[in-house]
Amino acid sequence: MKKIPVILDGDPGHDDAIAWVLARAMPGLDILAVTTCCGNQTLEKTTYNAGRVMALIGLDVPLAAGRERPLLAEPIIAPSVHGVSGLDGPALPEPDRQPVAEEAAAFMARIIREHEEAVVLISTGPLTNIAALLLLYPHLKNRVRHIYLMGGGIGHGNWTPAAEFNILVDPEAADLVFSSGIPLTMAGLDVTERALVFPEDFERIRAVGNEVARVTAEWLDYFYQFHQKLGYPGAPVHDAVAVTALVRPDLLVMRDLFVEVETRGDYCRGATIGDSYGITGKKPNVRCIMDIDRQAFVDLLVKAVSHYGKGAGA
Numbered sequence: 001m002k003k004i005p006v007i008l009d010g011d012p013g014h015d016d017a018i019a020w021v022l023a024r025a026m027p028g029l030d031i032l033a034v035t036t037c038c039g040n041q042t043l044e045k046t047t048y049n050a051g052r053v054m055a056l057i058g059l060d061v062p063l064a065a066g067r068e069r070p071l072l073a074e075p076i077i078a079p080s081v082h083g084v085s086g087l088d089g090p091a092l093p094e095p096d097r098q099p100v101a102e103e104a105a106a107f108m109a110r111i112i113r114e115h116e117e118a119v120v121l122i123s124t125g126p127l128t129n130i131a132a133l134l135l136l137y138p139h140l141k142n143r144v145r146h147i148y149l150m151g152g153g154i155g156h157g158n159w160t161p162a163a164e165f166n167i168l169v170d171p172e173a174a175d176l177v178f179s180s181g182i183p184l185t186m187a188g189l190d191v192t193e194r195a196l197v198f199p200e201d202f203e204r205i206r207a208v209g210n211e212v213a214r215v216t217a218e219w220l221d222y223f224y225q226f227h228q229k230l231g232y233p234g235a236p237v238h239d240a241v242a243v244t245a246l247v248r249p250d251l252l253v254m255r256d257l258f259v260e261v262e263t264r265g266d267y268c269r270g271a272t273i274g275d276s277y278g279i280t281g282k283k284p285n286v287r288c289i290m291d292i293d294r295q296a297f298v299d300l301l302v303k304a305v306s307h308y309g310k311g312a313g314a
Contacts, residue, residue: 125169
């Protein structure tokens with residue numbers, strides 16, 4: 001079967017890192033490059049973290065750093081969730097490669113232009129880089145086959161009552177992407193907070209026994225510390241759902257909706273407003289993921305870490 005060409009764009013981040021572990025393990029994906037944005041931490045830190053994750057999982061592709069800040073807004077970072085480094089927890093190898101000289105949008109444009117097939121983008125952070133790509137290279141829009149993103153939520157937010165973090169960081173970028181006409185699949189909080197990995201699942205992953213499995217389990221240990229204080233029974237691995245939507249859509253329940261991004265509200269800036277009742281009469285622009293087979297999702301993560309070799313517990 002022909003592989004799907006993809007670019008991974010994100011701000012690692014524990015759940016970004018686990019999403020990339022999953023993507024790297026999928027035989028049907030041809031990962032062309034990795035790009036980073038400001039989000040969970042500063043661009044310098046997310047780019048360094050991306051290099052470390054790539055070294056851990058043996059992902060030998062070019063890495064490009066994006067803009068240092070959102071399109072118009074001031075940066076928002078999340079050390080309370082991901083730590084001072086943006087990826088606190090287990091020790092990781094140093095990056096094997098330095099970022100290319102080009103900024104992410106220009107680098108993505110070159111790859112998209114030169115690749116023989118339309119490219120899929122998987123975004124697990126704020127949409128700054130993808131919006132910059134669309135602003136600077138609008139003629140390449142038809143060369144983007146699909147965007148799978150983690151962000152937003154039809155029902156609620158998590159950084160404010162109305163807004164999810166990735167969208168809130170750069171609502172103007174999200175607005176550009178959502179109104180671009182490119183096919184979008186949104187893994188929002190409606191589903192990602194159901195994508196819970198329980199402590200007993202951590203142990204299944206750890207028992208695989210290889211280095212990636214060990215690190216992934218320790219990422220989950222760290223990520224769960226924050227969420228446990230909020231009453232979660234497990235760690236919501238938000239970003240891995242965006243990858244799952246591409247490789248195992250059969251595990252998900254989806255709904256096509258017209259979705260707009262609020263950019264100016266005093267209380268609802270960054271909200272993704274879904275027309276659940278067809279009130280606007282506008283054609284759906286987003287495939288929204290609403291539910292997940294949690295057990296099958298965990299099984300997929302266990303299978304993914306097993307891709308990286310047998311260990312003592314395998």
